[in-house]
Amino acid sequence: MKKLTSIVVDDIPVALEMLCSDIEKYHPEIEIIGKAASVIQAAKLLQKKQPDILFLDIMLGDGTGFDILEIVPNLQSKIIFVTASDAFAIKAFKFAAIDYILKPYSNDDLTNAIEKAKKQIQPNKEQLDVLQEAINNPYSANQKISLHTSEKIIVVQLSEIIRCKSDNNYTTFYLENNQKILVSKTLKYFADMLKENGFLRVHQSHLINIKYIKEFIKSDGGYLMLKDKSNIPVSIRKRNEVIEALNNFN
Template sequence: MNKLTSFVVDDIPEALELLCNDIEEYHPEIEIIGKASSVVEASKLLQTKKPDILFLDIMLGDGTGFDILEIISNLTAKVIFVTASEEYAIKAFKFAAVDYILKPYSIEDLSTAIHRVKEQIHPKTEQLSVLKQLVNKPTEQPSRLSLHTSEKIIVVPIKDIIRCKADNNYTTFYMQDQSKILVSKTLKYYADILKEVNFLRVHQSHLVNKSFIKEFIKSDGGYLVLKDTTNIPVSARKKSEIISALKK
């Protein structure tokens, strides 16, 4: 089997060497064909080198990793972002559904990211724009979410998501245009990142966009009626939380 090729970008020499050494030692199936410490250097080298995987630091001395992606418009590499950014950046990576390694990383973190990226569809322009927006403006509420299906990546407006339903380790998104999107992540994963943007976990199996709630019926154990006439059960332990949220 042919080796995968990679290119590594980091503006801190020690961090650049450490990552290269870890890739060579723990992932001999990946050949490093280039490395760079700046936007200018990386952009120049990537005009001719065509790696399968690009390990890309976000904050560089002469710009950002996004600048490289914009300069190399025909880049075909799968991108793994490597960053020391804080919690706001982690939220950005999750909304954009791109792979990342957070410094200081463990060998397990590196291996997990590489394993995921081997099976990944190349990030779309819209997907990377979600990440760029959230990293550059961390205090803004995100307006879009990237969803991985078995066949493609779909970037959807968050305001168009009516609800999400758990299906074992999968989640089904019900959209305003009546489409359904099945993704291979748990409902808890989406509940954690969407709670900041108007969503309520009303039941073990249901996450609801508050904008689509029409009424809360207290009888029959308690359930929500949504604007599309769907009835969603509310768990007993969630009732007081839901009532409080709806009053606000």
């Protein structure tokens, strides 16, 4: 069997050697053909030889992993992003719908990432742009999200999402242009992700972009009328939260 080649990039020497050691010990099918501890080192290395898999730390001493991708725009390697346990970074990866390894990682995490890398299609430029924007501006509200469907990855503006509806382990996104996007993740996953972006879970099955609320009708148990003319029920335990959100809405 032909070995896969890899290059590992991390600016912390201990972390770099540990990842290399784990790859050599647990994944003999992968040959490490280079190591780098900075953007400059990595770029020089990748301009000479491109591995099958690039293990890429996001935050480096002299820049970010994105700087490397800009210097070597024709990179064909599958990328496994590696990041420290940082809340902003984790959120950024979720918005971009890109897989990553979180330090400290387990061998299972590493194995899963490698197996996905062998099969996966590279993240597209739009996904990488979403990730880069979120990493570079951690205190700014995310403007876009990547949605994985069974056929493709769609990057949409959060401002275009009217609402999301649960369908067991799937979520349907309803957009301003009447487009519907079915994603194989739960509503809770997106509710947790979008709660700081003007989205409110008003019912077990419904997540709403507050800016699209037209009226809150208090009769019949309480429901919302949205600007797209849809009516969305409000659960009893969410009623006060909805009223408070509308009172505070600018």
